[in-house]
Amino acid sequence: MTILAIDQGTTSTRAIVFDDGLRPLTTAQREFPQHFPRSGWVEHDPADLWATTQAVVTEAAKDHRIAAIGITNQRETVVLWDRKTGEAVANAIVWQDRRTARFCDTLRDAGHEQTITDRTGLLIDPYFSATKLKWLLDEVPDARARAERGELAFGTVDSFLVWHLTGGAHVTDATNACRTMLFNITTGDWDAEICAMLDIPMSLLPEVRDNATEFGVTEILGYPVPILGMAGDQQAATMGQACFAPGMMKSTYGTGCFALLNTGGERVASQHRLLTTIAWRLDGQATYALEGSIFIAGAVVQWLRDAMGVVAAAPDTQGMAERADDEQDVVLVPAFTGLGAPWWQPDSRGAIFGLTRNTGPQEFARAALQSVGFQTRDLLEAMRADWSGTPDVLRVDGGMARSDWTMQFLADIIGAPVDRPRVTETTALGVAWLAGWQAGICGGMDDFAARWALDRRFDPGMEEAERDRRYAHWTRAVKATIGV
Known part of the structure; x- marks a missing residue:
């Protein structure tokens, strides 16, 4: 069936x-x-x-x-x-x-x-x-x-x-x-x-x-x-990643980026401008999550391709990022439609910092991919401050999760392992499981969770001092963008 x-x-x-x-x-x-x-x-x-x-x-x-x-x-x-x-x-x-x-x-x-x-x-x-x-x-x-x-x-x-x-x-x-x-x-x-x-x-x-x-x-x-x-x-992806236990967290990289942290039956009120949302409701019982929403993730690569003509195809950005000049600290803040969590600045617009005479397409591509990692760290910093059960491992999915370079930078900048599953289309998988379970075709949560399979784990390799230096540079760029 x-x-x-x-x-x-x-x-x-x-x-x-x-x-x-x-x-x-x-x-x-x-x-x-x-x-x-x-x-x-x-x-x-x-x-x-x-x-x-x-x-x-x-x-x-x-x-x-x-x-x-x-x-x-x-x-x-x-x-x-x-x-x-x-x-x-x-x-x-x-x-x-x-x-x-x-x-x-x-x-x-x-x-x-x-x-x-x-x-x-x-x-x-x-x-x-x-x-x-x-x-x-x-x-x-x-x-x-x-x-x-x-x-x-x-x-x-x-x-x-x-x-x-x-x-x-x-x-x-x-x-x-x-x-x-x-x-x-x-x-x-x-x-x-x-x-x-x-x-x-x-x-x-x-x-x-x-x-x-x-x-x-x-x-x-x-x-x-x-x-x-x-x-x-995003809730479908949370289920597709089998994040059924409180303290499990996933981050999906599609047009935007959305990180959800399962808080179980506890509705956690964020003190750091995250959202409290329903992760799912089954048999009338709600499970809650903390959510951080980033408006531009994969869309920044689409912008490079369609508006800027910097890349011919989205996968090209990985090779370009690998060839970028390590001496250049170019930072792209992709606030094309404002900034989401934890900043919530609808009037902000995109900006790029650190341009030199030698900045070219490779540096733009690297800055675009890095912006996704930096924004994810923004969310994790807020989640850690809001809830003591924030996990040590981040499960990832979505189109950008296929980029090894991007996921390695993500692990480096957040200082935690990043797990990519074998099936990265977890949004579709999540609702397929819901429909199959309701139809009696598939097993319940425990059975589904047992089927979750790891494709690759990305362990952080960046020194802590370098990680913090880069993140501080990003934070300064965001504050400059919003005029803080």
Whole structure:
């Protein structure tokens, strides 16, 4: 029996078919355009998200009989659509988008941040869905009136896809709901007071379900298949890395970088501007995590390739970094859409420091890869200060985790071992396990954790004094970027 995982990401949509031992069999992938109508604005055409999903699902599953489907998705991205036609009323506003920064300032100035943090575990920031949804209601002609008449539906990308896959089921899961800044992570319900604060009609909101349950049935493959697992991409990767025990931590390197530390049933309130989030909810019981979010990781390599023309293909950066001049301390702060945790500076923009007459493409490539390691250390420093159970080993996954050079620098700069699993597509693996488990095809947590297999461990080799010198140089560059 086989399981289909749909992985709808920020720059592409993938579908992977797994067997009942959760081994990948076939994969299909489609990229789709990114839209940048103004500085700091990032949009997707929702029709592209649905079209690429249809294409990859039919391609990956054409030679298989699928028993269950799991969905994982880019989080926080907002879609607002017509309940009758399923057509979006505007482009989706992507999680990276910063257009609501001024309104977020207004909320903070009004003294609302503590209430929002206490209830949602989040900080007030344009990153999250709530202010994006308010913007759509306020700025798209007739959107608010139509919403109040019950004609529109809101959802993150998971909800939008399920709606189309099932012909109208309006649902989400707890891990996506908790990223909207509208969901109370203690009570497990949409928060009426926050919705009123933002003037968001609660009739727009989907039903919130556990991560392993039935979300609906689709006939996209020509026969009925239940959708039995769903999770936001970073929580799916946490499960895919089998970080089921409190104190385990993973870091995923895709478009952005997201580190999650399992804190079990304990909801830890960060004192260092990390997020408290739901790692998963099963049988009505939430497991929590501390999360650090970096907006630009793999996207910095995409920038080198597409905007700067420095590299022809992403894998070229590894060889270029190896050839870079060791005498040059070039530091790139990739704040293209602001800085995430622990800085939370939406108005910051990218900067590069330490340029010399001899700086060239190799030094740019090395600085880009190193920026990912430096930002990860920022997160780990905050996590260590917030929670004494921070682990000594970091599990990594995502596209950039395939780069040996990048992972070795990561181990060097954080001063801890970095473990890369054999299956690095852990987001898809996580929801495949959820769907397979719910379907009775796969075993539970203990069985799945026993299957986790190490591909390679990267041990730190940098002297502590050199590690601290480089990190201090990075910190100075970040503070210069944000004007501290």
